[in-house]
Amino acid sequence: MLTQDLFEGVTPRGKMLFTAGLGALLLLPEVADSYLISILTLIFWFAYVGQAWNVMMGFAGQLSLGHALYVGLGGYGAAALYMHLGLGPWVGMLVVVPVCALVGMAIGWLGFRFGVRGVHFALLTIACAEFTRVAFDHITALGGSGGLFLPVVGGRGDDLLMLRGSPQLYYYVMLVLALLALALCRIVTRTRLGYFWLALRENPDAAAALGIPLLRVKLLAVGLSAGMTAVGGVFYAFYYNNLFPDQVFAMGRSIEILLGPIVGGIGTVFGPVLGAMILTPLGEGASLLLEALGITLPGTKQVIYGLMLVLIICFRPAGIWPWLAVKAGLVVPPGETDLREKGEAE
Amino acid sequence: MSLSLTVTGLTKHFRGLRALEDVSFTVPAGKIVALIGPNGAGKTTCFNLIAGVFPPDTGRVHLAKRDVTGLRPDQLCTAGVGRTFQIVKPFAGLSVLENVLVGALHRERRVAAAREKAAEMLALLGLDPQAHRLAGSLTLPDRKRLEVAKALATQPKILLLDEVMAGLRPTETDAMVATLIGLNRSTGITILLIEHVMRAVMALAEQVIVLDQGRKLAEGTPEQVTQDPRVIETYLGHDLPEGAGA
Numbered sequence: 001m002l003t004q005d006l007f008e009g010v011t012p013r014g015k016m017l018f019t020a021g022l023g024a025l026l027l028l029p030e031v032a033d034s035y036l037i038s039i040l041t042l043i044f045w046f047a048y049v050g051q052a053w054n055v056m057m058g059f060a061g062q063l064s065l066g067h068a069l070y071v072g073l074g075g076y077g078a079a080a081l082y083m084h085l086g087l088g089p090w091v092g093m094l095v096v097v098p099v100c101a102l103v104g105m106a107i108g109w110l111g112f113r114f115g116v117r118g119v120h121f122a123l124l125t126i127a128c129a130e131f132t133r134v135a136f137d138h139i140t141a142l143g144g145s146g147g148l149f150l151p152v153v154g155g156r157g158d159d160l161l162m163l164r165g166s167p168q169l170y171y172y173v174m175l176v177l178a179l180l181a182l183a184l185c186r187i188v189t190r191t192r193l194g195y196f197w198l199a200l201r202e203n204p205d206a207a208a209a210l211g212i213p214l215l216r217v218k219l220l221a222v223g224l225s226a227g228m229t230a231v232g233g234v235f236y237a238f239y240y241n242n243l244f245p246d247q248v249f250a251m252g253r254s255i256e257i258l259l260g261p262i263v264g265g266i267g268t269v270f271g272p273v274l275g276a277m278i279l280t281p282l283g284e285g286a287s288l289l290l291e292a293l294g295i296t297l298p299g300t301k302q303v304i305y306g307l308m309l310v311l312i313i314c315f316r317p318a319g320i321w322p323w324l325a326v327k328a329g330l331v332v333p334p335g336e337t338d339l340r341e342k343g344e345a346e
Numbered sequence: 347m348s349l350s351l352t353v354t355g356l357t358k359h360f361r362g363l364r365a366l367e368d369v370s371f372t373v374p375a376g377k378i379v380a381l382i383g384p385n386g387a388g389k390t391t392c393f394n395l396i397a398g399v400f401p402p403d404t405g406r407v408h409l410a411k412r413d414v415t416g417l418r419p420d421q422l423c424t425a426g427v428g429r430t431f432q433i434v435k436p437f438a439g440l441s442v443l444e445n446v447l448v449g450a451l452h453r454e455r456r457v458a459a460a461r462e463k464a465a466e467m468l469a470l471l472g473l474d475p476q477a478h479r480l481a482g483s484l485t486l487p488d489r490k491r492l493e494v495a496k497a498l499a500t501q502p503k504i505l506l507l508d509e510v511m512a513g514l515r516p517t518e519t520d521a522m523v524a525t526l527i528g529l530n531r532s533t534g535i536t537i538l539l540i541e542h543v544m545r546a547v548m549a550l551a552e553q554v555i556v557l558d559q560g561r562k563l564a565e566g567t568p569e570q571v572t573q574d575p576r577v578i579e580t581y582l583g584h585d586l587p588e589g590a591g592a
Contacts (some may be wrong), residue, residue, distance in 0.1 A: 033356050041576070059491045066441065190457065191457065192451045192455055192457060195444065195447060195451055196448065196451070198437065198439070198440055198442070198444070198448075199448040200436035201439075202438060202439050202440060203436075203437055203438075203567070204438075205419075205431070205435060206431065206435035206436070206496075207437075207448070208418065208419035208420050208421075208423075208430075209419050209420075209423060209429050209431070209435075209497070210423060210449045210452055210496060210499075210500055211398065211420045211423030211424055211447055211449075211452035211500055212419045212420055212448075212498075213418075214420065245382075267439075292535050319372075334441065334478075334480065
């Protein structure tokens with residue numbers, strides 16, 4: 001019943017491809033080298049965080065350009081709990097996720113309460129991320145600008161609870177997180193709240209006239225999005241074992257988070273996944289290529305992402321997924337849902 | 347299921363522009379009342395004040411005995427006010443059914459049940475063939491119908507309709523009129539409508555309020571109003587529009 005709901009509107013071919021792809025990803029660590037595994041882990045991470053950002057912008061229509069804030073807070077929070085109190089990352093999440101959700105909602109409340117909308121709200125999110133970055137530069141208990149380093153405990157095998165172990169462990173954990181986010185978004189868009197978000201995104205005035213309490217609905221979107229992103233931050237901290245304010249809170253990170261969903265398809269559930277699958281290998285591939293040619297050009301990745309963005313905006317402003325999914329026959333085109341369902345029932 | 351609406355001394359200025367000046371009227375529970383007047387008379391401003399888009403400078407809005415002045419649009423929807431927008435506001439990226447579903451979810455928490463309710467509303471407005479099309483792809487008359495379906499899906503006790511007949515063909519107007527009268531008879535819903543199509547006003551309204559330059563110019567039955575020299579002078583003109591003289 002649940003899988004039926006999850007795959008509603010997906011054609012048999014789409015389901016088959018998804019299952020095959022997932023199966024391949026599950027088996028891949030058996031054969032792949034650690035480099036490939038690290039790239040895929042990165043893809044899963046961006047798919048996950050892109051999914052979180054998409055909740056706010058894609059579903060509820062609230063643009064955030066400061067999602068690095070929640071990555072950083074999540075990462076630093078869990079790292080601090082681990083180093084100072086010995087709490088594992090999963091326990092840390094129980095603290096960090098609600099905190100980040102509340103921080104997001106506080107920023108949202110400040111903005112929405114005083115009528116800060118659209119671009120101005122986006123600027124507010126940048127400002128909050130930047131303030132926090134500067135503040136963390138000066139928190140010496142957490143390493144300040146010199147960075148915070150998690151102790152690396154090698155040679156004790158995989159420890160899922162403490163999230164210490166081999167690249168394979170991180171690969172599977174991040175894969176599961178990305179899948180859970182995908183399922184969560186798929187489910188939530190079909191709930192009452194999900195429809196309210198879509199209505200808000202499409203037209204706030206009309207949504208209000210239909211009885212939707214805009215402020216509450218917006219805050220729930222920001223809260224969920226921020227909380228989800230915080231989990232990504234926790235993973236980041238335990239995967240890289242180091243945190244620098246200039247990296248985790250960076251404006252560039254906020255941008256990188258939202259590129260995937262934009263390229264893949266804002267407001268679609270699979271868009272962030274596809275976007276991450278396209279962008280991350282593209283960026284990494286370019287770096288590899290230049291390295292092989294012996295050229296050092298800092299910022300190549302950014303230039304390539306920028307070009308990609310321009311191409312998307314010119315040719316597929318709705319993102320690649322909505323177009324590709326219909327072209328490749330992976331989903332039932334919008335408008336034909338009912339017909340197919342009836343056909344199957346008969 | 348019906349609610350009376352009373353506005354008293356409603357005034358609204360926009361940076362010195364007088365949009366509405368001391369307007370008072372009552373829409374009795376279960377009645378259909380039309381608000382007419384030339385462009386810029388303040389009709390839509392009046393709707394926006396009632397529906398909570400912005401608060402009045404002075405004056406009160408009452409639903410039955412409850413003072414609802416200054417409530418937010420969503421609170422007014424909860425209080426039983428359903429409204430359409432003159433400049434239609436469909437959720438363009440959602441299907442027609444989903445548009446109405448959003449409205450139905452206001453009082454029905456379960457999505458499946460709300461979906462059924464939404465389908466009923468589409469059937470009532472004759473939009474069911476378009477149910478799965480994107481709302482952004484509808485023609486203007488269909489968008490007007492969609493506005494009504496969305497508002498009705500919230501199960502209002504009073505319905506504010508802002509020019510929903512504009513752009514409809516005469517036969518379509520008659521169909522909409524029949525739908526609204528049927529609804530009013532079966533559910534007792536109170537209707538206040540802004541309308542330029544006099545054919546619809548004459549067929550629907552039991553009472554007509556005429557606004558001009560932000561003030562109430564006249565009030566009465568359709569017959570009284572259409573024969574009022576001031577109304578003829580400012581709005582109807584000496585050549586009565588089709589149906590007005592009937």
